Amino acid sequence: MPDYIKHFHLPSDFQFHRGGRLNDAQLQYETWGQLSAAADNAILILSGLSPDSHVCRHHRDDHDGWWEFMVGPGKAIDTSRYFVICASSLGSCKGSTGPASINPKNNRAYRFDFPDLCLQDIANSNVLLCQHLGIERLHTLVGPSMGGMTGVALLQQHPGFCRHWLQMAAGMVSPPFSTAIRSLQREAIINDNNFNRGFYSREDWPVDGMKFARKIGMLSYRSAEEWNERFPRSLKKVPDHPFGIEFPVESYLEHHANRFIHQFDPICYLYLSRAMDWFDGYQYQATRDIANPLSDIGVDSALIIGTKTDLLFPTWLQQDVYDLLKKADIDCDLVITDSIQGHDAFLVDELCFSKLVSNYLSAAV
Amino acid sequence: MPDYIKHFHLPSDFQFHRGGRLNDAQLQYETWGQLSAAADNAILILSGLSPDSHVCRHHRDDHDGWWEFMVGPGKAIDTSRYFVICASSLGSCKGSTGPASINPKNNRAYRFDFPDLCLQDIANSNVLLCQHLGIERLHTLVGPSMGGMTGVALLQQHPGFCRHWLQMAAGMVSPPFSTAIRSLQREAIINDNNFNRGFYSREDWPVDGMKFARKIGMLSYRSAEEWNERFPRSLKKVPDHPFGIEFPVESYLEHHANRFIHQFDPICYLYLSRAMDWFDGYQYQATRDIANPLSDIGVDSALIIGTKTDLLFPTWLQQDVYDLLKKADIDCDLVITDSIQGHDAFLVDELCFSKLVSNYLSAAV
Numbered sequence: 001m002p003d004y005i006k007h008f009h010l011p012s013d014f015q016f017h018r019g020g021r022l023n024d025a026q027l028q029y030e031t032w033g034q035l036s037a038a039a040d041n042a043i044l045i046l047s048g049l050s051p052d053s054h055v056c057r058h059h060r061d062d063h064d065g066w067w068e069f070m071v072g073p074g075k076a077i078d079t080s081r082y083f084v085i086c087a088s089s090l091g092s093c094k095g096s097t098g099p100a101s102i103n104p105k106n107n108r109a110y111r112f113d114f115p116d117l118c119l120q121d122i123a124n125s126n127v128l129l130c131q132h133l134g135i136e137r138l139h140t141l142v143g144p145s146m147g148g149m150t151g152v153a154l155l156q157q158h159p160g161f162c163r164h165w166l167q168m169a170a171g172m173v174s175p176p177f178s179t180a181i182r183s184l185q186r187e188a189i190i191n192d193n194n195f196n197r198g199f200y201s202r203e204d205w206p207v208d209g210m211k212f213a214r215k216i217g218m219l220s221y222r223s224a225e226e227w228n229e230r231f232p233r234s235l236k237k238v239p240d241h242p243f244g245i246e247f248p249v250e251s252y253l254e255h256h257a258n259r260f261i262h263q264f265d266p267i268c269y270l271y272l273s274r275a276m277d278w279f280d281g282y283q284y285q286a287t288r289d290i291a292n293p294l295s296d297i298g299v300d301s302a303l304i305i306g307t308k309t310d311l312l313f314p315t316w317l318q319q320d321v322y323d324l325l326k327k328a329d330i331d332c333d334l335v336i337t338d339s340i341q342g343h344d345a346f347l348v349d350e351l352c353f354s355k356l357v358s359n360y361l362s363a364a365v
Numbered sequence: 366m367p368d369y370i371k372h373f374h375l376p377s378d379f380q381f382h383r384g385g386r387l388n389d390a391q392l393q394y395e396t397w398g399q400l401s402a403a404a405d406n407a408i409l410i411l412s413g414l415s416p417d418s419h420v421c422r423h424h425r426d427d428h429d430g431w432w433e434f435m436v437g438p439g440k441a442i443d444t445s446r447y448f449v450i451c452a453s454s455l456g457s458c459k460g461s462t463g464p465a466s467i468n469p470k471n472n473r474a475y476r477f478d479f480p481d482l483c484l485q486d487i488a489n490s491n492v493l494l495c496q497h498l499g500i501e502r503l504h505t506l507v508g509p510s511m512g513g514m515t516g517v518a519l520l521q522q523h524p525g526f527c528r529h530w531l532q533m534a535a536g537m538v539s540p541p542f543s544t545a546i547r548s549l550q551r552e553a554i555i556n557d558n559n560f561n562r563g564f565y566s567r568e569d570w571p572v573d574g575m576k577f578a579r580k581i582g583m584l585s586y587r588s589a590e591e592w593n594e595r596f597p598r599s600l601k602k603v604p605d606h607p608f609g610i611e612f613p614v615e616s617y618l619e620h621h622a623n624r625f626i627h628q629f630d631p632i633c634y635l636y637l638s639r640a641m642d643w644f645d646g647y648q649y650q651a652t653r654d655i656a657n658p659l660s661d662i663g664v665d666s667a668l669i670i671g672t673k674t675d676l677l678f679p680t681w682l683q684q685d686v687y688d689l690l691k692k693a694d695i696d697c698d699l700v701i702t703d704s705i706q707g708h709d710a711f712l713v714d715e716l717c718f719s720k721l722v723s724n725y726l727s728a729a730v
Contacts, residue, residue, distance in 0.1 A: 112607050176596040176614040177589035183615045184580055186608055191573060208556060215549055216581065224542035224679060231541040242477050243551055243635055247642060249541040250548045270608055277612060314589060 004058045008129045020115020024104050028095025029087035033079035042135045045086040046147030052094035055086045069350040076358035090125045091117040093265035100265040111198035117271045119279045123154035144168040144346045152281040160298035164364040168305040168346045171317025172281035178312045179277045185213035189266050214257040223309035223342035295328040302332040303360040307345040369423045373494045385480020393460025394452035398444035407500045410451040411512030417459035420451045434715040441723035455490045456482040458630035465630040476563035482636045484644045488519035509533040509711045517646040525663035529729040533670040533711045536682025537646035543677045544642045550578035579622040588674035588707035660693040667697040668725040672710040
């Protein structure tokens with residue numbers, strides 16, 4: 001394991017939003033750049049569902065991270081200026097404690113004994129990590145996709161903890177269409193015989209379920225517009241058997257889904273996926289008896305970015321976050337990009353997203 | 366079987382577009398109204414993938430058809446004025462010959478021995494039916510969804526056979542996004558162990574595959590906008606087991622998918638679904654060496670209707686059909702509706718679609 005991979009032991013017992021508790025849990029995280037003496041230059045990145053803590057390279061020979069174009073020396077999130085932190089989500093299978101981790105109580109994997117996981121728990125564990133690193137207030141909180149909703153959870157539970165907020169491809173809540181897609185992904189995994197109520201093994205892995213779940217997800221990551229340009233009508237191969245793979249878009253789904261099968265743990269996927277559907281940033285309003293669920297968050301400024309072609313988090317969601325921030329008298333901007341890469345635009349449309357983030361951070365002082 | 370259900374025996378052998386042949390094939394069809402002495406008032410309806418020939422009631426005590434609001438005495442497609450015909454698609458399991466029908470040669474179901482089916486075959490069989498009924502030229506060809514593309518196939522193969530054309534929720538071809546959705550539906554059915562390479566039985570039905578295929582399809586039939594209005598955020602039930610059904614949209618999918626399982630034959634579904642993805646109305650251009658794939662169709666007028674929220678056949682497809690018709694100097698209109706019911710709008714948005722069809726037919730003389 002490279003020496004830049006670090007682990008933070010969460011205080012025992014760590015309490016979950018829905019009531020569960022966990023002992024000896026840890027977060028795997030990475031940092032880039034130097035924390036200033038005043039500890040006022042920290043940027044926390046909250047990731048989407050599947051990425052780990054490896055946002056970008058630590059040195060020339062390192063392997064690429066999931067947001068390589070965005071973070072690094074001289075890049076939009078400039079690690080020669082900011083101290084950047086990213087942790088693998090609690091509940092994931094990427095070095096942080098999750099349902100596939102070993103329960104120290106009985107030396108067996110938690111599986112469904114893992115506490116009900118919410119985005120609030122991922123948010124809280126990140127705040128504890130920041131405090132452990134000597135940070136009492138973040139310069140900027142950055143969250144794309146699931147990380148954008150985790151950001152809402154963090155801001156609501158820790159008012160004043162972030163000076164600036166950058167949310168992308170997200171909203172206050174998942175719309176029913178996105179929940180439908182994710183519920184089918186979970187169903188595909190659970191119904192795979194090899195899933196075996198969570199007692200699968202490396203040898204009897206729910207390959208078909210994971211593959212199919214990924215294909216369903218891929219319907220929502222890009223956009224129909226992008227696929228029109230990408231897959232010519234005429235290119236069809238003769239399938240090996242009736243109803244075998246024949247259309248270019250089928251090969252594409254097959255190829256990418258095959259790569260995903262062993263990249264993520266099935267039960268961790270279920271937990272994180274459900275956490276996204278459970279999250280409701282409007283509920284906070286009821287529990288605190290306030291009129292605006294973002295009125296208390298205490299940020300100095302915010303930038304909300306959406307993309308016209310995003311099927312998972314359509315633009316009315318970003319408009320709604322923006323409207324709430326405006327009503328709360330928070331200095332904020334809303335940008336809806338024309339990117340054709342749909343939900344994934346923040347990972348792919350480098351020029352557009354680099355510029356937006358760079359401009360925002362230049363002004364966020 | 367009600368006496369309005371009729372059968373037409375296709376001439377033997379019926380030749381398929383991709384080269385197969387079939388003996389003793391039949392179409393199940395229904396008609397409404399009276400054919401005029403000049404045989405010039407016939408309207409042929411080409412259905413979507415799953416409906417049968419029962420478009421609307423034949424008498425007061427009859428059961429509702431799939432387009433009850435649209436067709437009948439005094440309705441937009443007025444059966445007191447027009448002679449209306451609709452057949453179950455060749456290849457389907459609704460009384461017309463399909464892969465689940467018995468092959469007279471060996472008294473066993475065709476299954477994968479059924480010839481490769483194309484929309485061109487469905488079109489040709491419908492023309493033969495019309496000719497059998499004494500119709501040499503249709504007043505109007507009406508086709509929503511798959512029937513809209515079958516309409517393109519019919520017009521291209523039988524220039525001059527239709528005076529007027531009404532296409533809804535369709536295009537010249539399926540875009541990759543729609544093909545992706547349908548390919549996942551086919552995969553869900555084929556991968557069900559009970560599918561058994563086509564040798565399933567009533568007792569060992571591919572229930573899970575059919576159910577899952579329907580759920581995937583349902584992602585594309587309505588729209589995210591409609592679901593936002595339909596499924597409130599807050600209504601969640603406590604699931605019977607971890608990751609059981611919990612969200613309103615999940616219950617909705619489960620309920621409708623359960624109703625579909627035995628409504629369609631799995632292997633027929635595969636054949637029709639693939640036929641949609643195979644169809645390419647632009648190819649005609651290459652085979653005939655003409656610049657415009659709709660220049661030869663010989664219609665007097667056309668109305669092309671699309672819906673803003675249609676995910677399966679987005680509006681650029683209807684715009685393209687319209688542009689081709691205009692270039693071919695055909696008198697035509699394009700209407701893009703604001704219906705929020707997505708692809709299904711033509712089945713649900715009664716007021717809007719009745720009016721469009723009624724106005725068009727009034728002018729189509």
